[in-house]
Amino acid sequence: MTVSSPLFTDLYQLTMMQGYHAHGLHREEAVFDLYFRKPPFRGGFAVWAGLEPALDLLEGLHFSEDDLAYLDSLGLFRPDFLDALRGWRFRGRVTAFREGSVVFPHEPLLTVKAPLWEAQLVETALLNVLNFQTLVATKAARCVLAAEASPYGGQIVEFGARRAQGPDGAVSAARAAFVGGAVGTSNVESGRLFGLPLTGTHAHAWVESFPDELTAFRAYAALYPDATTLLLDTVDTLRSGLPNALKVARELRAAGHELRGVRLDSGDLAYLSCRIRAALDEAGFPEVKIVASNDLSESVIASVIAEGGRVDVYGVGTQLATAGGEGGGALGGVFKLAQLGGVPKMKLTGDPAKSSLPGEKRVWRAADGDGTFALDVLTLGEKPRAGQQVSDPTNPLRSSRLPEGLTWADAREVVLEDGRRTGPAETLGEAQARARADLARLPAGTRRPLNPHLYRVSLGEDVAALRDRIAGELRAHLGA
Template identity: 60%
Template sequence: MTTTRTSPLLTDLYELTMLAGYHHHGMHREPAIFDLFFRETPFHGGYAVFAGLEPALDALENLRFNSEEIAYLESLNLFSADFLDELARFRFTGSVRAPKEGTPVFANEPILSVEAPLAEAQLVETLLLNIINFQTLVATKAARIVRAAGEAQVLEFGLRRSQGPDGAMSVARATCIGGVGSTSNVLAGMKYGLPVKGTHAHSWVMAFDDELSAFRAYARSFPDSCILLVDTVDTLKSGLPNAITVARELRQQGHELLGIRLDSGDLAWLSRQARRMLDEAGFPGVRIVASNELDEEVIRTIREEGGRIDIYGVGTRLATCAGRGGGALGGVYKLVAIRNQPKMKLTADIAKATLPGRKDVWRLCDENGEIIQDVIATPGEQPARGMTVYDPVNPTRYRRLEENFECRPLLDTVMRDGRRTRPAPSLDTLAAFCHQELDHLPQGTLRSVNPHRYKVSISPALHELREDLRRQMQT
């Protein structure tokens, strides 16, 4: 499919008024750097999964004002003719540095850095936050659910509960990066090359005279991909016996029932009973699908209670990122340098102070590839054993790097002069990368409840730069 155009009017008005002001004062072409980061990990968890980079790069490459949009801005009577002429020629010509999608990322470290003329870097703030915040939140929720499910598969079917058509497409894409292998969203299947899966609704059963007739009709229509929803009448007294009857009839015709779906009741207990009934009837290969307001906490409870579920269909709570600490990722986008001079935000709340200047992020790993911690540093500065590093939020907290480790850079230049530096990876590649990276995190960081706090530190030079700027701003 062709890339969907993103209108530059998908922004907050103050981005445009600031641009007009920069233009008025002759500042719009001054070189600037902005960092995108978040201060709190979503879901009270130990990590987030970076996602949304490729859609963001698509948007940046194709960002243009058309004549209708310029005419609308003119009708607001806010902007000069010279400024509107400047917007008509707008192109993003900057550079972007970011991790690979699927990378586990943490609070207070840059997950996207934009270097561009001030007007360009400013205009894209809202757009980048809109894309990165949501897809990172969804990919994180998906990864938590997939890890809770263990060996079972997870199917995304949150389309009908998503935040509109755009939200539904973003959900399908981001959940794939987080490890969900298939979707019910047919358009997402076509656009992103995802496997599409589904069964039937209760209305199918209700449209026939009785449940057995409905099951037989569905099996005749889809003899090699038949999954029957068994809770319309009574799961154990009607649904399962009728599904087993249809399974026998399919086998006699040279086909096999693929699965049954449970959509209500005590899913742990019902799945154990369903597994017993299917096995006793000679159908150990029939898979059990479960749905109904599932998330990582419910799935973990089902498994702890001995549930026998093969596939979890997760919709509402995945698509809306519901749960403790969910709902939104509070990513922010802050100016950290202009005219090659480091800048920082200093407020009464020390936790909201920003880290100044251009920065590199280093991921420290041991000899087995296990991840130890991250260090944010000034350009050209690389962590070394014995180095004293500081808390990014509280400058009075520090520690020495005592471990043996290897460093790898987290931020790569993914866009230069407004153009991508490499082709977009496939979603399968990103999902495999995410799974691998999560497996190398400290185990305590992966806990969904009361996780270990992953260490993110700043280097001595960055600490000193921050303290110097703090002193200058307070005098």
Template identity: 45%
Template sequence: MRRSSGAAFAIGEACPFRRSTMNCEDLTLHTDKYQVNMMYAHWKMGTHNRKAVFEMYFRKLPFGNGFAVFAGLQRIVDYISKLAFSEEDLDYLRAQEERYEEAFLDELRSFRFTGTLEAVPEGTLVFPGEPLIRVEARIMEAQLVETALLNAANFQTLIATKASRVKQAAGDDTLLEFGTRRAQEMDAAVWGARAAYIAGFHATSNMRAGMMFGMPAKGTHAHAWVQAFDSELEAFMNYAKALPDGVTLLVDTYDTLKSGVPNAIRTGEELRKEGKELQGIRLDSGDLAVLSREARRMLDEAGFPDVKIVASNDLDEHIIMNLKAQGARIDTWGVGTQLITAADQPSLGGVYKLVAREKDGRYEPVIKISGNLDKVSNPGVKDVYRLIDRRSGMAVADFMTLRGDTAPVEGAVLKLVDPAHPYVTAEAEDYAAVPLLKAVFRDGRLTGELPALDEIRAYHAGQLKLFRQPHLRKLHPEPYPVAFSESLWSLKTEMIQRVKPRTGGR
């Protein structure tokens, strides 16, 4: 049976910590209160049915990386598809200090998402400033979904990006996601595991994630298993008897080289008598470079060259690179805390900004001005294209332009404006323009089935092949160009000048 790209099984259980029958999977009120307040104010003013366009993007790449990996769309689709106010939701709103009018609650009773949502496909390499999600809907719909969209996309994109960095460091070695017990709660564990799988991890330790998303689940045993027996050898032998077809033994409970590895070898010898083979050993502490090299020597000399060495213990891309540089003999890496918490940068900082509003039957671009230049928004409804050089087959730039600009799809010579240094321009010709934003919802309906998770994973691997290595390297990557069209840059500069008199600027 073909699985979807990760739709969670419907649970439908009442939350046990509440006296009510609230469904724990009901995410309609997974929003900030000011969204509901703005919805109410629009309703009071009679502007709630006016259309608006919002775009989600981030301003700065995480981890000093040269790219980010977009993830979170499946979670967003699940959320949008089920968006509806229950009677209990309305009762809760009725009790708020704002005293929302009953007629407004009646309006919410029939609320559904009826707009259009476009997004880049999960697994796409993305860059600062370019729209990853575009929502075009009634203003009250577009406001309500902001919080949940940012919550899902920010977290999962962050974890997928971290996982991609770990994958680059590990090369062709096997990667296991081990982060559940250190994740920021249960949903973060399963959706983080999925994001890591998209970026190239091979399996997760989380059984629920494996079941929900159709991912491989892998595991060995804990130190507690060894401690539960009179001796380490007895523990190993009993584990091998219980699970003879997949024996990987944790060898550092007492002394890795003096007892753990020798006892694993003895267990392997007994398995071999039964026609089975020891699969691996796991190192979870100590000097992993030294221990793995010595364990490899001992295993090879004992006739077990095919036994894999698994390592864990607060690993990340930096430690993996350093261990490889020291000649560590590790085949499989179990990465947990540093990945699932994105420990060196625990948030992405994506934002969701209004770019156009309906006025007199058409869209009028809007802009946000800030004293921080990177917080000045890009006005107007925009499309973004990835320009692929026809001769090399490599991505050369992403091109942002106003919706309706046909030049990229017609293959016209494009003038590329660097928004950070607008006096720097370049031209693009002999390219293929690949639109990054794809329709997901149109008029409130899904446009089609999302790709399966393994398809997304393969797509991400293909994305990496489109970019030159200097853009992909982990340390001091070469910035990948994200250029504006002349029309977009002109609109932005014109609007900045137009808005200044309203704010008292000179």
């Protein structure tokens, strides 16, 4: 669902805005970078998601009279500031990776260039939308990569609404999961809002509501003769559910229809799916799909495949909608000031990994001769060249020379100018296709779910020199 209120922010954003206004700083041109420091799930990449809802937010943001009346009631804000907010809207420029791109730590995924009070206000909402959807899209991509490693193929559908963090979380998760490669969702509202394919079977309660399992299966098939997937484990998967499903499959075929699938929701998924696949094939139903659910994750999917499982579709619920699992739970995206009034700014801290990078930067992505992504480099403008020295953002002593034979592309583009989109909104299908294409171009080691190769993001000589100069000036000012 789309955030639309300017009050969807932290209080300190508004109190700082008033302070900027009082000190005449509010119209100073500011540059803020949004980025994260560690890939989620201890992986090697993230899938950038949530950009289109974020742009919707920025385009429509303004203060209504009700908003201003509420702010006035707090007793914190002066009349001249509230009056100034009446004509406020976001008029900035946004430069970003296109949705679905694979992205990495320490590079600006999105840069806001706007008057200071505009850029400051949108921090909370942007981080809320983009952190969560990027996290879920990454989880979905990891599940898709695990499923597609099967010699028989496999697909992911999103089943997580009932375990998501509220209605907004469920809808946002379904959208982001599709960007990450899921082929559909069980959530009807998400299907309506985003045009996502809907999928579903029936619950155990359906079987329990009839005199016996076979009667329940026949009743469901009679209602949906061309869209029937039967849940096999209400009574006994192999001794009851499977034989009854085969009876209904034969009856549907005799009537000119075909059983679409069967679902497993408990038990040893690898063993059961093998037994069911053999029985379906032997009975002449090789096209019937086997769907599995039951607290799945990328590691469970990989385990099922490693043990010879024959699942065709994995319904991933809790772990996808909540982005759970080791290294999950939240994406630590941050929004840091990089320049104000044309003067580069940086956060200096004792932990180099948490220091910010000053200046208005560009992100360049290099590919080798076969199109595989090689590394990303941040510069203050110029395209990197072979032989130039680049360094690690977190360790200035770790540096190297850029090799020959790389093809460079500007990884981001201006997506909002004067607060308005520079082109038509992209579809979810376009974002999903980009994610699939980018994942295919990652080095194989970077795609590994465990102990992945860390993709290089490096600083060009100009960014490194600017950082070192400003850090030196700050330390000198402190007498450090």
